[in-house]
Amino acid sequence: MARLKIVAWPESVLLTPAEPVTKFDDKLKKLVEDMFETMYAAPGVGLAGTQVAIAKRMFVMDCTGGKDPSRRFFMANPEIILKEGKQDGDEGCLSIPGIYSKVQRSMHVIARGQDVNGKEYQIEGTELEARCLQHETDHCDGFLYINRISPLKRELVLRKVRKLQKTGEWPS
Numbered sequence: 001m002a003r004l005k006i007v008a009w010p011e012s013v014l015l016t017p018a019e020p021v022t023k024f025d026d027k028l029k030k031l032v033e034d035m036f037e038t039m040y041a042a043p044g045v046g047l048a049g050t051q052v053a054i055a056k057r058m059f060v061m062d063c064t065g066g067k068d069p070s071r072r073f074f075m076a077n078p079e080i081i082l083k084e085g086k087q088d089g090d091e092g093c094l095s096i097p098g099i100y101s102k103v104q105r106s107m108h109v110i111a112r113g114q115d116v117n118g119k120e121y122q123i124e125g126t127e128l129e130a131r132c133l134q135h136e137t138d139h140c141d142g143f144l145y146i147n148r149i150s151p152l153k154r155e156l157v158l159r160k161v162r163k164l165q166k167t168g169e170w171p172s
C-alpha cells in the first residue's frame, strides 16, 4: 500500500464534477487500498477520488477510525437517494486542512452506489456517517463544504486559507 498526495483547495480537480467509475479491475482495487491508507494516516473519516487528483466518482469512508470493519466503505458512483432531518455541526475537509465551519446537513441519509466489484449496494448512515456520505458525494460533484455555507462564513474560511497561503503553510 502507498500513501497518496492529498490535493488542497483551489486545485481544479476538486472543483470539477468527476467522471463515473466504469472499470472495476485490479487497478481500482489497489487504488482503493491506497485511498484507505491515505485516509487513515491523515487522519480522516472520508476521502474522495478527486482529493487524490483522480477525477472519478468514488470515495472511501470509515467514521469508526478502523474500529468497526463493517462500517468501512468504498463507494463508486454514489447517489444520495434519501435525506431526512437536519443536523448542525463543525465540518472539515482534508483538502481544506485545519479549518472547520458549521455546516447544516441532513441527519439521516441513504446513499446508493457500487462496491469495488461493481455490485450495487446502499449505505444507510446517521449523524457523522450521514454528514460524511453527503460531504463525499459532494466531492464527486466538484463541491466542497464551503459551497454549502453562507457567503459570510465562506469568506471567513477563505480568509484563513489566504493567510496560510501567504505564510507558505498551505499545501500546494
Ligand code: NI
Pocket: 092, 093, 094, 095, 135, 139
Ligand atoms: Ni472533504
